[in-house]
Amino acid sequence: MPWRAALALALAAAVSLGLSRFSYALLLPPMRADLGWSYLLAGAMNTLNAVGYLAGALAMPMLLRRFDARAAMLAGGAGAALLLAAHGLVRSDAALAGLRMLTGAASAASFVGGGVLAARLAGQAGARAGLVLGLYYGGVGLGIVASALSLPPLAWPQGWWALGGLAALATALTAAGTRKLVAPPMPGAARAPVPLRAFAFGLAGYAMFGLGYIGYMTFVITLLSEQGWSTVALSGFYVLLGLGVMASPWLWAGLLQRHRGGVPLAVLNALLAVATAVPVLASHPLAVLGSGLLFGCVFLSLVASTTALVRHNLPADAWPAGIAAFTTVFAAGQIVGPSLVGHVADGAGGLARGFVLSAALLAAGALLALGQRPLR
Structure with a gap:
């Protein structure tokens, strides 16, 4: 290797x-x-x-x-x-x-x-x-x-x-x-159509992920700064989050392999909702550090969960189009999310209210993903 x-x-x-x-x-x-x-x-x-x-x-x-x-x-x-x-x-x-x-x-x-x-x-x-x-x-x-x-x-x-x-x-x-490493230019290949309606719940749950997760990743350091965290503590928080990301591919491989429907997407969205709500519901530093670690351990695996969903349910020649559909709805959510959370945070309640909104969107994504059934 x-x-x-x-x-x-x-x-x-x-x-x-x-x-x-x-x-x-x-x-x-x-x-x-x-x-x-x-x-x-x-x-x-x-x-x-x-x-x-x-x-x-x-x-x-x-x-x-x-x-x-x-x-x-x-x-x-x-x-x-x-x-x-x-x-x-x-x-x-x-x-x-x-x-x-x-x-x-x-x-x-x-x-x-x-x-x-x-x-x-x-x-x-x-x-x-x-x-x-x-x-x-x-x-x-x-x-x-x-x-x-x-x-x-x-x-x-x-x-x-x-x-x-x-x-x-x-x-x-x-x-x-x-x-x-060699990867020469790839000629265009014929792609099989994707039954988008059959993936409606998965696509909707993934769009909610895009809307919800990016608010946390944009504003969490600002929120903790406003709560009085020191520079060293903020650095430690983000290091812990990054270490969680590094570990995440191995933590959820079994979950992604066992389930052919929307269960992994639902479980991971729900965990992200919890991690996003913790910084505004619990003030103890250990709870907030746990939020960062949990968030890091989960959020990139949500991307992998939709790739696994496509691979489990579509023939190989439909994978590119299937992954492209999920990428598009995720990107749409990711585009809207930071401005939406920022707009809410400029009103009464500040960033705490924005984080509650993000957590609610992720929880909604979990519920929607539960409706995604295997196609075959």
Whole structure:
């Protein structure tokens, strides 16, 4: 098993989501204080990042028909590094909004290209295929941990420069470790149709996940800062969350394998609802730390649960279209979620009310997912 290549691909995942998207939560409190942002504007910045990510993800099938997946991954990583550093060079809301969107598009190229390579590497790993994919998705947690350890001592804008440097270093290491991986351009292939109505409950439950989870990942550090947590405590919280992400692929593999319907999606949505509600219902630090650990252990596995649902219920030639349908509804929720929570938080009750809304959306997603039955 080429461990060097697998670990190098994990660094691509660290750049594309850990550094490019989820590190924003750590820099949001000083940015809000300095720039005078409302919660709505703060959430809109992550909404635009999600818009860019969706645009990039939708463009990738066309790009992968013309370019090597490794080239797309490395170009996305390098672009994300430059764009992250550029966040620290501007102060206008419009410029920062544009950078968040472009960073989302670049991170999609990195993550999707890396995913193609990880799938090919897994195909060569035999019985260890699950470990290869687990390492890749666990790389997101590595990026969260790296940002949590490097950013708290830094203010904005210096934190963005640090993120750009970390992303550039990780991309260089990815390039060095994946030289032997080949993924030539893929010609278009015929795709079988997907019975979307038969997946209605699963799609609805997944849309609720997109709406609910992103509010937590955008605003949890801001919420804890307002509750008086120290910089060191905030760093520890985010490290714990990142470690949970790194462990998550192995925690839920059995659940995803055993069930062919919506049970895994329902269970994981319900657990996320609990984790999201805890910071506003319990003030004890251990309870809040437990919330971060639980959230980290669950949220990326929800993505894997829909992939498993498609693989269990559709023929192989329908998998791309099935996964694309789930990706689209998730992206729609992820786009609306940060601005929705920010809008609610600007009213009476503040962020606590926004977190209650997020938890309610995730609970609704759990109930909807229970209605998803196996197709075959």
